[in-house]
Amino acid sequence: MTPSILMLNLCLGFAALSALCLSLNRHHGEIVRANPSRRRVLLLRAVGWAGIGLSLLVAGEAEGWGFGPVQWIGTLTGAGLGLVLLLSYRPRLVGWAAAAALGLATTAGVLQRLA
Template structure:
């Protein structure tokens, strides 16, 4: 269960970081978000990625948890890239 939590934290963090960028806002929402919202998304995404580290360390031990954290970050980033690539190829809603 901890692995699912780590993966979801990583995926949500990377999706929020991507949603803070203008290009991905157009791809995901079809419009640009206000700058204040983008900053909030960026901070929340970074917080989720960093939160996953102590969660992994406490649950799995600090040595093994660090390795698992990096692995789940890689998996979350890969899923984010694949999802955004598919959405970019399809086009933004309303285009």
């Protein structure tokens, strides 16, 4: 288990779960203070599910298909816990945290490619 793959999966999972969270009217209203359009809801859902699928693919390819899905479930659980805590105490920071997580995931992916 390499730390860069773990960080990549954790950050990618957090960003994907945040997109799915923002596709719900209640959470979108808490975070953005406006109701999302139908087009935005569909886009956020597509991005969220694509991110989850990509994180599974990354985990499987990097760690092998025997251990990769186990790591994937663990990182999604950790990302979900972090998102729930952030939504509970500081919902306005979810958008910023998701953007930061996406940047960290990109950095971790680049570092993994260079290694």
